[in-house]
Amino acid sequence: MSRSAVRGFSAARLRRYRQARKATIEDLADAAGVSPQAISAWENGRAAPTPELLARVASKLRITVADIVPIPDDELSLSDRRAHAGLTQSRAAESLGISATLLGRIEKGKKEYDLSRAQQLADLYGVDVDMIERSWQRDRERRKAIATRFEDS
Structure with missing residues (x-):
């Protein structure tokens, strides 16, 4: 995982929020300006996004970064x-x-x-x-x- 990856990132939460918006991986990738492979890797726990990319994705899902990073x-x-x-x-x-x-x-x-x-x-x-x-x-x-x-x- 990258040093700039976000601590506490929840792949499962990202997937749930994307699915709740009835968006495919490709839909979210296009909206956020990232590759479908990146979204897939994040959702499958093979990688984690940087803070900037996570904020962009969260914005497109109309949620906050905190919604995907469940740290009290x-x-x-x-x-x-x-x-x-x-x-x-x-x-x-x-x-x-x-x-x-x-x-x-x-x-x-x-x-x-x-x-x-x-x-x-x-x-x-x-x-x-x-x-x-x-x-x-x-x-x-x-x-x-x-x-x-x-x-x-």
């Missing part, structure tokens, strides 16, 4: 929120005027919380700044938990 809100990381907004890390970083490396460090919990940066992320991702703060803190806590595994007991 209290488990969403910053990278999940970015994916829900249909953005790859490089596109989001470009929109924010920062490097993809810096955004990656933020998403991995390696940067302290910054309200002005959080507001930029919230605006870009179309969510409340409190959601960004909770995800940011969750990412930092995950990072700390991983680090403690290497401490002597």
